Amino acid sequence: SAIRFVSSHEVGHTFGLKHNMGASHAFPVDSLRSPSFTAKMGGTASSIMDYARFNYVAQPGDGVKEITPKIGTYDKFAINWAYRWLDTETPQEELPILNEWIQEHEGDLMYWYGEQQDPKDPIDPRSQDEDLGDDIVKANRYGIMNLKRIVPNIVAWTEEDGESFAEAGKLLMAVINQWKMYAGHVTANVGGIYINNPVKGSPEDRYIPVPKEIQKESVKYLIEEVFIVPEWLFGAEVWKKSYPIQMGVEYSPYTVARELQYATFYNLLKDERLLRMFDSEATLGRAKSYTPEEMFADIHNVIFASSKAGRNLSIYERMTQKNFVDAIIVSSNRAVEKTTKKALHHSNTCCFASKVPEFTIEPREEVQLRTLHFSSMGRVSEAVSVKRGELLKILKLAENKRNMGNVETRNHYEDLIIRIKEALNMR
Structure with missing residues (x-):
């Protein structure tokens, strides 16, 4: 077939x-x-x-x-x-x-x-590579259910007497890539625009922002399936027999989780997406739009819940908070580089790219009939304000909690404080 x-x-x-x-x-x-x-x-x-x-x-x-x-x-x-x-x-x-x-x-x-669109930044979420159905969040939740059935059986399904567990590692990598692809599909809903092709006499509109409820549900999916590191995947028994393998390279669980989660954060928080969200607000009004401020609040309330409660943070909770902060800082680099003398800075310019190889599909002969442009003058856009506002919110939390918890948690808060102050030129 x-x-x-x-x-x-x-x-x-x-x-x-x-x-x-x-x-x-x-x-x-x-x-x-x-x-x-x-x-x-x-x-x-x-x-x-x-x-x-x-x-x-x-x-x-x-x-x-x-x-x-x-x-x-x-x-x-x-x-x-x-x-x-x-x-x-x-x-x-x-x-x-x-x-x-x-x-x-x-x-x-x-x-x-x-x-066909650029698979790295599809604007219309209905037209994506490798997706299924008219509700990508619902479809990919079904997909996750199937991945959860595969993972416990990877060793048994690839086992051959006297052979290594290399095939198990390759299948594990395939599952991880599928999990990450689902996250990319869902992310496209956030700041997405349904792009139609009306002609004279047609009743449909050319540009229709993805409904607020769908965008909010998409962020909820990302929180539940990616930003809260899934135990069913990264805590599975198969990792004891083989790390995921691709092109002869084996990748450890902490490394894979950290880099792929970071890539999802960066993709979600990039200025092009936020500017489309602000464009929707300018067009439809705040009440009908899922605003970047709401999105940041939805993410913040979950990944900093343990911090607010004064609990010790697990290694994955610390990782997620660092990934979130770093994605904000790095994605802000280019937008604000001309607004201050020193600028928001970071040692890497594009560290969001995952080092884990994966099968990707590049556009072929198709060329979009029109190019949509949303990102001019990003340095004076609201994207800068919302990101700086979130960094200041996290800074205040970290300063309030810096003396609470075990040594790992305290060190983590000190690290966040230093990162944010350096990024905002507050030192």
Whole structure:
């Protein structure tokens, strides 16, 4: 089935079809758990031109058998639209007929096209590589449930008498990369914008910010599945037999957790995303927008809960707080470098990039029809204010708690105080 998917996808390109990364959004998440729906509709998306390689939503006992993509509704329509012979005298005579065919399916997601975006910063969360369903938070929670079933069985499923545990390490790395990919999918909802392509006479709007409730739920997912380091993954028994392996390199649990969590923090807090959130507030008003201030508060209230309660901090709690603070500092570097003489500074300019190799998909021949620009004059944007405000809030907390807890916790607070004061040129 994998060979059939890849070959059909590539044949689609030879017929002139571009990637349709919005095709998977056409299927309701719970329908991906239905044997009858997936058998009828063809697997995971309305188009073979999406990257929707396998059904990670379906659960044991669902009975779903069609778990890979097939040629779908969109593909058949697109080929018919492009190649159907019409007995007309001139090409111009075809246009009203072709436009009528399109109008017949206006508003039907099965025929919707979502162009490929930069996978490092997709603006429209509906058009992403490797995602599934019309609710990415719900879909990826199902995906997490399946990863939780895989991890305890990794050793047994890869075990061969007399062989090393290298295969177990490779499978563990695959699970970790899937877990991180889910986080990236969900992050795209925050500061996301649904980008439509209306024409004259069409009722839809071009730009629709992702609803506040969806953005807030997405941050909740990131808190629960990434910012609170998952014990089911990083505390699993398989680590005793093998660290995750990729390209012959083995990575320790603390290192992997620290770097991949940091990458998620940095991706979430980068100025481009915050500026889209502020743009939404300027357009819709504060009440209808999920503001950066609300997002920072939602994160702060969880990752500093033990500090506020005066408890000793675990190594992962200390790690998470440091990652959060450092991501704010580093992501602020370029935005404020001209506002003060010394500037907000840090020893590394791009230390957010994970050193863990992973399979990524770069854009191919597709080029966006328009480039959306949100990030000019970042140094005088509200993104600077909200980040400095959060650093000052954390500084005050650390100074109040600096003499509380065990030696590791006290050292951690002193470290936060020094980091923040240096970053804000307060020393």
